Amino acid sequence: xxxxxxxxxxxxxxxxxxxxxxxxxxxxxxxxxxxxxxxxxxxxxxxxxxxxxxxxxxxxxxxxxxxxxxxxxxxxxxxxxxxxxxxxxxxxxxxxxxxxxxxxxxxxxxxxxxxxxxxxxxxxxxxxxxxxxxxxxxxxxxxxxxxxxxxxxxxxxxxxxxxxxxxxxxxxxxxxxxxxxxxxxxxxxxxxxxxxxxxxxxxxxxxxxxxxxxxxxxxxxxxxxxxxxxxxxxxxxxxxxxxxxxxxxxxxxxxxxxxxxxxxxxxxxxxxxxxx
Amino acid sequence: xxxxxxxxxxxxxxxxxxxxxxxxxxxxxxxxxxxxxxxxxxxxxxxxxxxxxxxxxxxxxxxxxxxxxxxxxxxxxxxxxxxxxxxxxxxxxxxxxxxxxxxxxxxxxxxxxxxxxxxxxxxxxxxxxxxxxxxxxxxxxxxxxxxxxxxxxxxxxx
Numbered sequence: 335x336x337x338x339x340x341x342x343x344x345x346x347x348x349x350x351x352x353x354x355x356x357x358x359x360x361x362x363x364x365x366x367x368x369x370x371x372x373x374x375x376x377x378x379x380x381x382x383x384x385x386x387x388x389x390x391x392x393x394x395x396x397x398x399x400x401x402x403x404x405x406x407x408x409x410x411x412x413x414x415x416x417x418x419x420x421x422x423x424x425x426x427x428x429x430x431x432x433x434x435x436x437x438x439x440x441x442x443x444x445x446x447x448x449x450x451x452x453x454x455x456x457x458x459x460x461x462x463x464x465x466x467x468x469x470x471x472x473x474x475x476x477x478x479x480x481x482x483x484x485x486x487x488x489x490x491x492x493x494x495x496x497x498x499x500x501x502x503x504x505x506x507x508x509x510x511x512x513x514x515x516x517x518x519x520x521x522x523x524x525x526x527x528x529x530x531x532x533x534x535x536x537x538x539x540x541x542x543x544x545x546x547x548x549x550x551x552x553x554x555x556x557x558x559x560x561x562x563x564x565x566x567x568x569x570x571x572x573x574x575x576x577x578x579x580x581x582x583x584x585x586x587x588x589x590x591x592x593x594x595x596x597x598x599x600x601x602x603x604x605x606x607x608x609x610x
Numbered sequence: 611x612x613x614x615x616x617x618x619x620x621x622x623x624x625x626x627x628x629x630x631x632x633x634x635x636x637x638x639x640x641x642x643x644x645x646x647x648x649x650x651x652x653x654x655x656x657x658x659x660x661x662x663x664x665x666x667x668x669x670x671x672x673x674x675x676x677x678x679x680x681x682x683x684x685x686x687x688x689x690x691x692x693x694x695x696x697x698x699x700x701x702x703x704x705x706x707x708x709x710x711x712x713x714x715x716x717x718x719x720x721x722x723x724x725x726x727x728x729x730x731x732x733x734x735x736x737x738x739x740x741x742x743x744x745x746x747x748x749x750x751x752x753x754x755x756x757x758x759x760x761x762x763x764x765x766x767x768x
Contacts, residue, residue, distance in 0.1 A: 338629035341612055341674045366652060366670050369632065379629075381675060428740030429718065430658055430667045514739055 343381045353380050364434035367443045398497040402438030417608050418504035422453035425508040438492040447516040451546040453506045455538035456522035462494040502526050505604025517541035519593045523601040532556045542579045551576040570598040614677035619686040627673045634668040644684045644713035655741035658714030665721040684713035699758035707745035715741045719755045
């Protein structure tokens with residue numbers, strides 16, 4: 335922020351979007367990831383704090399809609415949200431950080447230890463982007479692949495995340511050295527079970543990989559099977575085989591493999607116990 | 611320079627600041643000495659303040675970002691003659707040793723009691739999870755918050 339000349343606090347999303355083409359501008363949400371930035375190129379800060387239209391959680395028969403400026407504390411306290419979403423929000427940082435960290439910020443920042451994207455991947459969430467040419471909705475997996483680590487404004491603003499109903503049963507687990515530390519590994523699993531058979535599965539992993547992603551090999555190992563120890567063990571093995579852990583000075587490779595295995599089983603068990 | 615205007619403990623200040631000035635450095639520059647710079651990067655919590663009543667870490671808020679808002683620090687909580695129930699409870703419980711982390715911890719405690727007037731130990735632990743204390747081990751602080759919450763509830767009824 336050393337060379338910032340202008341702070342803009344737009345009152346509407348339309349106004350915010352119109353500022354995005356300002357050269358060398360940076361979008362500011364909760365700010366925990368960017369306020370200490372010493373990037374000399376940032377000249378204009380677009381502060382989203384006044385955008386009330388992005389601060390609400392809307393529950394309807396079709397979907398759950400989270401405005402991009404909804405904080406982790408709001409998610410933590412809201413009723414009617416899937417338990418895995420609340421667990422992921424709770425897993426992030428500490429209370430004063432959760433009070434400011436936003437849904438949009440968790441997605442825009444794209445750091446490998448982010449918690450929320452992992453849970454959202456297992457929920458099949460959709461990210462809403464608004465630009466001057468209109469609104470587009472893209473699956474979160476595509477969003478993460480297309481927009482890794484992008485803090486400078488690029489003409490599009492994350493305005494919401496939507497989770498369609500019917501909801502899958504989702505389990506979220508974080509593993510870290512302490513409760514407030516960054517995750518060493520986080521893992522989420524989403525299941526749709528009908529007549530005792532898994533019809534659809536989503537397994538997502540983060541922190542132990544450079545960017546949160548789904549593990550299709552594990553999902554294939556689950557679909558068609560009965561939910562339970564046997565299928566979960568197969569899925570866990572598939573995760574270990576498919577996921578190449580990033581080097582981590584805190585833990586060795588063998589430990590990471592064992593983590594992947596137990597966290598996959600734990601996330602799947604949590605999912606089967608969760609309310610939809 | 612960026613022009614800002616904010617309310618600190620009931621007093622409105624107007625000034626021009628450099629763009630990378632944090633709310634923490636601004637508060638210390640204008641003499642609010644209770645707010646401490648520990649790590650300066652959002653870990654330790656010694657810089658915690660209430661921004662429009664919400665407990666935040668002032669080292670991760672830019673002064674320009676806080677413009678138009680109100681900041682509350684422990685200076686507005688109470689003083690030696692008229693201590694806040696939280697301050698009394700922290701002293702009585704022996705929850706204060708070196709004191710460096712305590713001003714912001716009191717604000718975290720105030721905020722958590724507002725959310726949970728009869729907090730459980732679990733709720734207190736969560737509410738204080740952004741504040742590192744390297745002296746006490748937290749046990750006495752949890753006790754102090756429980757005591758203060760009970761006193762505050764009683765005072766509310768009076």
